[in-house]
Amino acid sequence: MLSKKTLRFFVVSTLCCVLIMAQETAKEARKLKRPWYTRYLVIGNTTLPFTPVTLALIFVSVFYLAFVFYSKPVYVVASHILLEHKDPEAEQKLEEWKQKIGGDAHAFAKYARAHSVCPSKIHGGNLGKFKPQNMTPRFDAICFDPNTPVEQAVGPVQTPFGWHLIYIHERQMEEQKKKRS
Structure with a gap:
């Protein structure tokens, strides 16, 4: 079981990494004069299309994992x-x-x-x-x-x-x- 402090750090750091990757991808797309939605995010060994849906799924999955790891059985x-x-x-x-x-x-x-x-x-x-x-x-x-x-x-x-x-x-x-x- 993770402590509250560790879990909070995990969630915040993951979300920050995703936001930084999104900003970098958008900057790269502007430099190459391509639309931002034609770019890809590389997370570990997985390549995902950079779309609002992908970002939403990443955010939802991070919060879901945080809830699962933190919830205590009754x-x-x-x-x-x-x-x-x-x-x-x-x-x-x-x-x-x-x-x-x-x-x-x-x-x-x-x-x-x-x-x-x-x-x-x-x-x-x-x-x-x-x-x-x-x-x-x-x-x-x-x-x-x-x-x-x-x-x-x-x-x-x-x-x-x-x-x-x-x-x-x-x-x-x-x-x-x-x-x-």
């Missing part, structure tokens, strides 16, 4: 304890366990192994890393909400599968753009 690493809907005391149990667990990941894994009905209980309820829209909408809403605390038991949350107690180990979201005041 994901969450979480564990959960799942209890079935049939259990009338499921919500109360999860609320009690939430108070006992607090922010202790080991205690959460212990409770998940002992009480969860999900196959992930073998791994302490760990669901691994997942992206938005990989889980049910309610589960996703909790996990990807920036106001939901990380490294803390959250819930109980009801989904079509049952009642969940969620522990978010790690969350990476897109950087929020700072508003200018």
